[in-house]
Amino acid sequence: MTTPSLSPVATADRHLIALDLDGTVLSHGFGEGAGDDPEGGRIDPDLGVAVRALHEAGHEVIVSTGRSVDATLPIVERLKIRPEWVIAANGAVTLKRDALAPRAYRREMVESFDPSDALRKIRTQLVTARFAVELADGGFLYTEDIPTGTLPSQQRRVPFEELLGVQASRVVVVSPDHRLEEFLGAVDSLGLTHVSYAVGTTSWLDIAPDGVTKASALEVVRERLNIDRSRVFAAGDGRNDIDMLRWAAHRGDAVAMGQAEPDVQAVASRVTLSIEENGLLVALRERFPELG
Template identity: 80%
Template sequence: MDRRIAAEHRHIIALDLDGTVLDHDFLGAGDDYEGGRISVELGDAIRTLHEAGHEVIVSTGRSVDATLPIVERLRIRPEWVIAANGAVTLRRDPLAPRAYRREYVEAFDPTDALLKIRTRLVTARFAVELAEGGFLYTEPIPAGTLPSDQKQVPFEALLGVQASRVVVVSPDHLLEDFLSVVESLGLTHVSYAVGSTSWLDIAPDGVTKASALEVVAARLGIDRSRVFAAGDGRNDIEMLRWAGRSGDSVAMGQADPEVRAAARRVTGTVEEGGLFTALRDRFPDLIR
């Protein structure tokens, strides 16, 4: 049976990875757990939507190097992939390494932000993801979502470069204290999102998952009423609000209250298969 949809019914389906598609608390082992588990039914549902003609777009804070292996695990070949919280947008190109090229890269000089943060978070670890790829860091930072091309450097080497994002990790601070410090810094000309741990992602001003999706939606000619987005983190708030204004947005059940408030609706937790439930409810003709 042909399950391809008509062009006028095509949706953008924007999916965060960690905590949304990927379950990191799954007590498994082997290849299925590498980088987090993807449930069989969820993987099947995502492939069904992709093969039917919907534009499935992974939209993640991960680096490019840490994103494309998950796309491969999903066994889909999307036209667009958004990484680094919207600072890097990839487009499929069979001639490019790993079949994707950097279509849009937003870059900035992180000097002012880094110097300001260092005065308040003196024990923090700092890193810069370079616009052209690669990763400079002052001290080791938890791996898993970062580029494989890494180089340890003194703090001063992070200044004056062209960065797609800055990462600040402060394990000596409780999250509440970390949030208070970050809010007091008065950072300007950058966008930032604080994770569920003492982890700060800084991007060029105005750059978020939502800003990248807006560009892709215009390129695809898909109306905002036909957008679905799902996420669980503070870096998903803008994306959930953007999608929910005219379309549909779903927060995962384990998300913080401010993330849940940004979405049109809340589904189950990642452990409960919340994304599968949300996709089945939104696309019942394809997913059962």
């Protein structure tokens, strides 16, 4: 596919285009947190061309993912774009482009919390679970080996007690001994407060500071950019995308991937084809006909 030649957009006409990675941009992944290699997954060449064309025309393309910073920036580089903003760790870490920073991005906003109460509660219900904490500074502590493809590269194994009392941007709980239905039931019974959490399609739980989601981070960036809510486009496929899709659907365009679970599709303004059918590219061409 030849690169579409898009006319530069006026500042008043630019869109905020928020894109989940695994299952939306990246195929052959298994959802955020399911252990695919951080640089793995396939980006359809035509999709990559379309994303670059929109970015180069002046639209604000923002990767919005549950991956760690270490596992996100290689994908941004593979997309061959230089977005001003990148959102990682399900909204807990917002990066801003900075040519002098490592890999050209600095941590502009980091939300953190003390995970002690949540960890103690979960441990009473899921006694065989594996626990990990992504620290506010980017480090990563874990109790037992877990799939780490979407997690930081700086890792250290520690006793459970060393996860308590730290400042975390994210907590990961993996319970391979539980079927997803059992896992969901256990999580629902915990009564977790002062945190936000999302359960993946496997027995994998992501916990963030209270009120922190992809949507909360995107709204901060949208306000800074002064982009009207009607010019928001967001696409995702996982339960950690529900808040983002609900936020985008309020006045903009919220697209759920065709393979997404029904509760994800229910909050979107429309459903596109699956990742295998290049659904994101289809949705982008519908929103931006100039892509051809």
